[in-house]
Amino acid sequence: MSVVMWFRKDLRVQDNPALRMACDHAEAQGTDVRAVFIITPGQYLQHGTSTNQLDFMRQNLVILGERLHDIGIPLDVISCTDFEAVPDRLAEYAHTCGLSALYANTEIEWNERKRDQAVRASGLPVSVIDSSGILPLGDVRNLSGERYKVFTPYSRRWFERAAVYPVLPLAEPNRPTHAPKTLSPLSSNNDALAAWHPVPTALVQEWQGGESAAHEALARFVAEDIVLYPQDRDMPNVPGTSQLSHYLAMGILSPRQCLAAVMAEYPDVLVNQGSPARPWVRQLVWREFYVNLMREVPRVARGGNYQALGDLIPWRSAPDEFQAWAEGRTGYPLVDAAMRQLVQTGWMHNRLRMVAASFLAKHLLIDWRRGEAFFAAHLIDGDYAANNGGWQWSAGTGCDAQPYFRMFNPSAQGMKFDPQAAFIRQFVPELAAVPAKAIHGMAGLHALSHDQSYPEPMVDHREARARALASLAVLKKSAAL
Ligand SMILES: Cc1cc2nc3c(=O)[nH]c(=O)nc-3n(C[C@H](O)[C@H](O)[C@H](O)COP(=O)(O)OP(=O)(O)OC[C@H]3O[C@@H](n4cnc5c(N)ncnc54)[C@H](O)[C@@H]3O)c2cc1C
Incomplete structure (x- = not known):
């Protein structure tokens, strides 16, 4: 029997709530933990995802496989055409690995949510954990309990709410007690990854993948550049912004880790409007504003005009x-x-x-x-x-x-x-x-x-x-x- 962590746009080992829950569940059950990633080329085409991003995803999958290997979790990379085919493909996979529970982090987009509903409806024991932002989805509400329609009051309330949540990103899970003794960096079940080679259209070699690279970039930005962000952020000729967006989009870095890194240097950033780090944290709030909007306004989620x-x-x-x-x-x-x-x-x-x-x-x-x-x-x-x-x-x-x-x-x-x-x-x-x-x-x-x-x-x-x-x-x- 295996408890399975299903990776999607959360390609990290640290501060990964679903991975942590999968490991805790396996520990309690006395079973092993496996991880799975499903490549869906037809869906990427339908979504128009860039090959630049897919190439980066591939690079990160390889690194993730190695990271998981270090803690005794095999990563299986499987594939099927698109989201519609995912429930059947997962059921087949569940059968081969004796899946007893499946954990994943939330994806708020329309097709992704439909996919997860179909997986649940197919009878697979899936738990989807809300981890898309610093605050839980839907947490920021006005006094009438409604969604904010303007950013500035949303942001004000966001800072008030964030100040009452402890920001302690989860550490990497311990090596599971039942980890298989011999393990290759990627499990043998990785033919799909070996066969998948998105060809980038841009010069993307400089975008280094992996959690270590992401954390180094975050640490450097917080130590050196965040104070200059307000003056440099609009100047395209100056590397004045964090350039962390590719890590955040693929979940190699979580927004909580970003905030925690800032708070280690600027502990009052959530309560002090004059904190030099505040303008950058505000960008993370914009991110969360749009995540919630996409989740809550079906018209937007389905490609329509908000107005x-x-x-x-x-x-x-x-x-x-x-x-x-x-x-x-x-x-x-x-x-x-x-x-x-x-x-x-x-x-x-x-x-x-x-x-x-x-x-x-x-x-x-x-x-x-x-x-x-x-x-x-x-x-x-x-x-x-x-x-x-x-x-x-x-x-x-x-x-x-x-x-x-x-x-x-x-x-x-x-x-x-x-x-x-x-x-x-x-x-x-x-x-x-x-x-x-x-x-x-x-x-x-x-x-x-x-x-x-x-x-x-x-x-x-x-x-x-x-x-x-x-x-x-x-x-x-x-x-x-
Ligand atoms: C037309 C348009 C399209 C955009 N498309 C994307 C996209 O596909 N992916 C993407 O991550 N961002 C997008 N942005 C937002 C923003 O331009 C990028 O997040 C930012 O340029 C990334 O660089 P950075 O990491 O150096 O940002 P920083 O200025 O260092 O900001 C830190 C992080 O905050 C978040 N962030 C910053 N600004 C915004 C914003 N306006 N909206 C939402 N999140 C924000 C990002 O995760 C970013 O990495 C778009 C903005 C516009 C106007």
């Missing part, structure tokens, strides 16, 4: 314009540098995600869902809740979104956040010899660029703004759901 009036926006099809945006050929240097950063590295700076998303949805009036899908197809840190939240915020259709009539001016954003145009020049080499002032001024860039290879702006900012204001005005009477 129902968003359904009335007359989006343009404009496939050529979409393509130019995707390839970083809009003629707006900051937008182009951003899109090229995404395609070349699999990651994009937050300020640029906002600028590039706003440009697609507002300047070009192209449905935010197409941009969301393009981001997911390239990001190494793709996360449905955060990506959806960011896109709907940018398009004006979201919960506590940027109002429809506010539009980023890409050249003003460039002047403010990349004043020397160093970031732009890095990703748009056609402009390498053009002075920053000319880059931000945008006049005659085509002529100034190397071999006149940089395109003319694809839309005029003022005209685009007027068009967006007219078309997005359907959101005017929007009331939050």
